[in-house]
Amino acid sequence: MAIPVPLRMRRLGVTALGVLALSLTAVTLPAGAHDDRDDGDGPNAAAADCPPGQARAAERAGDNFKLACQPGQDLAQLDDSEATLRPGEIEKSRNIELLANIPKSGPFASEASFQSDLAFQGDYAFQGNYNGLSVYDISQPHKPQLVTQLLCPGSQNDISVHDDLLVLSVDSSRSNNSCDNVPMSATIKEAWEGIRVFDISDPAAPQYVAAVETDCGSHTHTLAPSKDGRDVYVYVSSYSPNASHPDCQPPHDKISVVKVPVSAPQDAAVVNEPVLFPDGGNPAGNYSRQTAGCHDLTAYPSKDIAAGACMGDGVLIDISDRENPVVTEQVRDTENFAFWHSATFNNAGTKVVFTDELGGGGGPTCNPTVGDTKGADGIYDIVGGELEFRSYFKIPRTQANTENCVAHNGSLIPVRGRDIMVQAWYQGGISVWDFTDSANPKEIAYFDRGPLSEERLIIGGSWSAYWYNGHIYSSDIQMGFDVFKVNDPRVAQARSVRIDELNVQSQTSY
Numbered sequence: 155m156a157i158p159v160p161l162r163m164r165r166l167g168v169t170a171l172g173v174l175a176l177s178l179t180a181v182t183l184p185a186g187a188h189d190d191r192d193d194g195d196g197p198n199a200a201a202a203d204c205p206p207g208q209a210r211a212a213e214r215a216g217d218n219f220k221l222a223c224q225p226g227q228d229l230a231q232l233d234d235s236e237a238t239l240r241p242g243e244i245e246k247s248r249n250i251e252l253l254a255n256i257p258k259s260g261p262f263a264s265e266a267s268f269q270s271d272l273a274f275q276g277d278y279a280f281q282g283n284y285n286g287l288s289v290y291d292i293s294q295p296h297k298p299q300l301v302t303q304l305l306c307p308g309s310q311n312d313i314s315v316h317d318d319l320l321v322l323s324v325d326s327s328r329s330n331n332s333c334d335n336v337p338m339s340a341t342i343k344e345a346w347e348g349i350r351v352f353d354i355s356d357p358a359a360p361q362y363v364a365a366v367e368t369d370c371g372s373h374t375h376t377l378a379p380s381k382d383g384r385d386v387y388v389y390v391s392s393y394s395p396n397a398s399h400p401d402c403q404p405p406h407d408k409i410s411v412v413k414v415p416v417s418a419p420q421d422a423a424v425v426n427e428p429v430l431f432p433d434g435g436n437p438a439g440n441y442s443r444q445t446a447g448c449h450d451l452t453a454y455p456s457k458d459i460a461a462g463a464c465m466g467d468g469v470l471i472d473i474s475d476r477e478n479p480v481v482t483e484q485v486r487d488t489e490n491f492a493f494w495h496s497a498t499f500n501n502a503g504t505k506v507v508f509t510d511e512l513g514g515g516g517g518p519t520c521n522p523t524v525g526d527t528k529g530a531d532g533i534y535d536i537v538g539g540e541l542e543f544r545s546y547f548k549i550p551r552t553q554a555n556t557e558n559c560v561a562h563n564g565s566l567i568p569v570r571g572r573d574i575m576v577q578a579w580y581q582g583g584i585s586v587w588d589f590t591d592s593a594n595p596k597e598i599a600y601f602d603r604g605p606l607s608e609e610r611l612i613i614g615g616s617w618s619a620y621w622y623n624g625h626i627y628s629s630d631i632q633m634g635f636d637v638f639k640v641n642d643p644r645v646a647q648a649r650s651v652r653i654d655e656l657n658v659q660s661q662t663s664y
Contacts, residue, residue: 186350227270230522234433236552239604245551246601249642250586253296254627265612269629271312271563273320274656278357280320282311282628287322288635289357295625295637301310301358304352306333312336313373314593314657316386318355319363319419323372331365332387340399342462343659347401349369349388349412351419364422368410370395370402376451376460378476387476388412388422393447393465406447407431411477412491418592428476436466439490449511450496454503454661461497461506468494468508468534469539485532485534490527496563498662500513500573505592508532509561516613520559520582521552529560533592544592549585551602555582556611563618568651568664574598574644576626581605581616584628586640599640606632622656624649 163293212589244252259268259461262283278301282323287304291299293563301320308324315321331350342591352360370392378387388411395406411426435445447497448464451471462481467605468470468491472485486511495511513519518562519529534541551561557580564577583602589595608614614632626638651664 170234179613184271185361188190188545189378203590209239218345222320232518232521232555233410234518234521234552234574236522237554237557240555241604241606242546243288244602245604247599248628249640250599250601251639251641252601252636254298254637254638255282255559256290256300257300258632258634259300260303262303263278266633268293268309268613268631269634270617270631271628272618272627272658273313273314273315273599274627275354275649276510277656279317279622280313280354280357280634281628282313284309284311287311287313287320287360289360289634292622292625292637295639296459298637300635302360304333306362308347308350310592312372314375314377314388314660315354315655316379318353319386319416320352320354320360320400320413321375321377321388321414322350322352323375323390324350325371325373326370331367333362334487340396343400343426347352349375349390349422351414351422355420356538362412364420366412366422366424367401367406368392368412368424369427370399370406370447372410374450374659376453377452377657378473378660379457380476384416386414386416387475388414389451389453389460389479390464390649391448391450391464393449395446402499404446405434407435407445407477409451411447413477421614428479429544430462430464430469430471430479430481431467435464436486436488440466440486442466442486442488442491443493443632448490449494450659451592452659454496454499456663457503459499459503461499461508463494463497463508466496468497468506468532468541468636470506470536470539475633483501483539483541485543487532488547490530490559491532492528495561496550496659498564498575498658500589501566501568503572504536505536505573506536507547507564507589508534511562512560513558515560515562515580516558516611517555518553518555518559520549520579521555526550531561533589533594533595545595547589547595547597549579549582549600550597551600552581553582554605554608556607557605557616560613560618562656563620565620565656565658566661566664567621567645568648569645570647570664572644574648576619576621578616578628580617580631582615584616584619584638585646586642587644588624588644599642601638603633618658620656620658623652 311322390410459470559582586599628636
């Protein structure tokens with residue numbers, strides 16, 4: 155196995171084993187949730203080369219799902235012979251239990267209305283959806299109740315909460331910054347995308363407060379409260395510039411920093427656009443995606459650090475000066491990481507788990523053909539401020555060729571003295587795994603539904619799976635909102651850990 159190395163050393167090349175995965179990603183990887191940006195000459199133009207029958211209704215959806223149609227890759231060539239589940243069936247370990255499910259409903263019921271990320275505060279869970287957001291009362295986890303739904307279109311609607319504030323990311327070009335909008339081409343200067351801010355002092359009735367436009371929109375965002383608590387900084391991640399888009403110009407080697415005064419959120423504004431990659435980042439031509447922005451940042455505000463998953467680069471960032479984040483370490487894996495997607499610190503802040511979203515979230519990459527080092531997690535120790543690769547982790551179950559499956563969003567489970575996390579794998583389900591020994595990660599629990607269809611690949615599965623106050627909550631793209639209980643001595647102590655608020659991209663210690 156080749157080992158990814160920091161940029162101060164020789165970069166990895168592409169082996170013969172990477173040829174298949176190159177056909178899954180490489181230069182045809184799409185622009186993600188920029189569903190109104192492709193004007194025929196962008197990365198989706200190659201869709202015409204897809205094998206017959208591979209076109210996907212989700213092509214215009216987000217989080218890279220346009221790659222669901224994989225040019226030059228016939229899914230029949232992928233070995234899914236070990237996949238055993240049928241639609242409606244479930245496979246799970248004995249130590250995990252599905253307590254409750256609330257199906258999609260109302261304005262979010264359609265197949266194209268993808269459920270996205272989750273945030274938590276007190277007895278409430280907040281769930282993003284490409285068409286808006288939902289609020290659930292989780293005071294009784296085994297009987298969650300839908301409190302309200304707010305129609306506010308603009309994918310992905312990734313979501314965070316802080317005190318009385320809620321923030322949504324919008325990365326699809328819209329006609330205006332309100333909730334009453336329609337799609338508008340990003341080639342039009344007046345089109346809008348960025349972040350929206352709401353007042354949730356009454357969680358049952360979120361009130362629109364402000365909007366801030368950011369270059370290339372906001373695919374995801376990360377909250378970092380100021381040290382005096384007066385402001386909350388929003389680090390906006392976006393990517394895939396296009397010369398024909400007035401508000402998303404190349405090279406876009408930066409993030410946007412939005413300052414939101416807690417007592418006056420209507421005054422939210424961009425205060426900095428720091429360039430993270432003055433050298434341009436990972437160049438075109440590698441197995442990894444060319445860097446032109448970041449997909450996601452995870453902050454650890456109490457430690458003044460952040461980790462960035464930036465397309466072709468993984469980085470550590472000093473955020474001691476909240477308005478002026480500075481990259482301190484940079485690493486690439488041009489053999490096994492196609493698209494650096496997200497990051498999770500361990501509680502001590504001495505490790506980072508990076509995810510590789512091979513296939514853009516729309517492809518069936520959990521099979522022996524693709525292998526166990528691509529579309530996986532990469533575990534890095536932080537040693538003397540430098541990222542040192544230790545191992546990969548990928549779920550060991552083969553998924554059907556009609557199931558999109560790849561590493562996605564997860565969170566730590568607060569077990570003192572151990573590094574354990576729960577993670578979503580789209581239609582690969584959810585996995586609980588231990589990376590205390592960075593070089594030898596082990597799965598300890600899992601839950602997996604069968605494919606949504608045996609005839610076509612319907613984008614679905616768990617987008618986010620997070621531990622909050624004793625339970626696992628999962629945002630399932632098609633199935634809705636899930637609550638799980640883990641009965642395992644290895645995580646038992648975590649049930650007694652209580653926090654008032656959880657934004658997984660803004661880590662707190664326990």
